[in-house]
Amino acid sequence: MCRNELSIDYLGNVYDCDFNQMENIPAQTNKIEKITVAKLLEANSLDIIEQVQTANYCYGCTAGCGSSCSGSLI
Ligand code: SF4
Numbered sequence: 001m002c003r004n005e006l007s008i009d010y011l012g013n014v015y016d017c018d019f020n021q022m023e024n025i026p027a028q029t030n031k032i033e034k035i036t037v038a039k040l041l042e043a044n045s046l047d048i049i050e051q052v053q054t055a056n057y058c059y060g061c062t063a064g065c066g067s068s069c070s071g072s073l074i
Contacts, residue, residue: 001061002052012037016052019061025053 002016015021030050
């Protein structure tokens, strides 16, 4: 999911995926600022998301079949 989709909460905060949203790990700029829909619209680009935030549950995704999003970083 984090490679081609985003999760957005009701306050407009942007997350790389729904797992990160549930863990409250927001997408960040290279200046470590939380990304919101307003910031994305202002930048007019998704490139302000510097890197995907990861955690242990990503292993379930990178395995390709462990989690509901079934994404894969590698
Ligand atoms: S690999 Fe990690 S960041 Fe990417 S979708 Fe899966 S849980 Fe989210």
